[in-house]
Amino acid sequence: KFEELAGKLKEKKVKLVSTDDLLDRFWTDRPEIPFSSCVQMKDDYAGFTANAKVNFVRLKMRQKGTDWTFISSIDDVAWLTNLRADDIAYNPVFMAYAFISYDRAILFTNPKRFSEELYAKVAADFEIYDYLEAKEMLPSLTKKGKGYYDPNKSAYAFAPSLRKKRNITGIDITTDLKARKNPVELDGMRRSHFQDGIAFANFMANLDPLGKYSEIEISDRFAAEREKLEGYLGPSFRPISGFREHGAMCHYSADAESNKSIDRQGLLVLDTGSQFEYGMTDLTRTLLFGANATEEEKRDYPLVLKGHLAIARQRFPLGTRGYQLDVLAKQYLWTAGMTFFHGTGHGVGREVHEPPTLNTKSSEFLCENQAVTVEPGIYIPEKFGVRIEDLAIVTNFGII
Secondary structure, eight states: OOOHHHHHHTTTTOOOOOOOOGGGGGGTOOOOOOOOOOOOOOOOSSSSSSHHHHHHHHHHHHTOOSSSSEOOOOHHHHHHTTEOOOTTTOOOOOOOOEEEEEOOOEEEEEESSHHHHHHHHTTTOOEEEOGGGGGHHHHHTTSOOOOOTTTTTSOOOHHHHEEEEEEESSSOHHHHHSSSOOOHHHHHHHHHHHHHHHHHHHHHTTOOSOEEEHHHHHHHHHHHHHTTTTTEEEEEOOEEEEEGGGGGSOOOOOOOTOOOOSSEEEEEEEEEEEEEEEEEEOOOEEESSSOOHHHHHHHHHHHHHHHHHHHHHHBBOOOOOOHHHHHHHHHHHHHHOOOSSSEEEOOOSSSSSSEESSSTOOOBBBBOEEEEEEEEEEEEETTTEEOOBEEEEOOOTTTT
């Protein structure tokens, strides 16, 4: 947040200024800005056209009393435009900015990522300019009227255009809009999880709890089942497959060097997800290999499961924030003198992480039709981990 950083530096009599990237002077083989071709989501999967979404943004601008908004978050731009690409691994996004006013809708991105046919379709809803032109054009675009932007998502290079007293800051308008799934998106989420459930059932049916595997082999076997499904595009994040003590590292991901053999009794934390044309999944199960669990494992697994179920069935009043539910997942662990230190949950949409979050630092309100993970866990160093994760939809039946 450049306002916060600028304020702290000002106290030390240091001025924060924007410059050209100093690394360009000597980093001669620096990688280019990520580039991949764009595809357009089917209307059957998006629920609303890009033009309709632009008008939703304009309605929110009017409610806030602003004349324009500048969007720097690439996942928000992907949602707004109904476009998908592959600039970042495991994320269907592309490098872009968007500027919306009452008479203009501008998309800043590399126009070469569009086919001739797709360019014509996108140009019907947006003026298209190169990604690097945003910095040059923004001063004139924001010169008049009151603006709205998210300072936590905007680069300091845009500060001269955005950081003015008349402008309003907050979470991007599109962030709130995309967090509340429309009926078509909800159907896509349910369908994607139904499909993922088929893959998981087939994966488990062919897994021998007394067999010998490796961590990577386990996640690969699950991925192979997903690849058989209609509409499957690929994983939604790098798989987490941690056996015994590796499962105690909540974000461990096996590589060729760390790939542990599964050849004796122990728990394996398997945290994986899928991208489908119509939705996204994030699923964690803790699997037992060997004939019997230890007394410690049998004690800790139910504590995690009870916390998971406590949130999944909870009703709460309108205006509840994510952090107010966080304790429900930890209550049973606390009574046993334990806890965990990662978020209890996060929103899922066309990307696997989005607001709202369920953790002690979250400030977002939970609203109807948001999709959030519920993923409590427990991690015993050098021994094992337990995590159970599903997605839950906030419904009017869960809101008082």
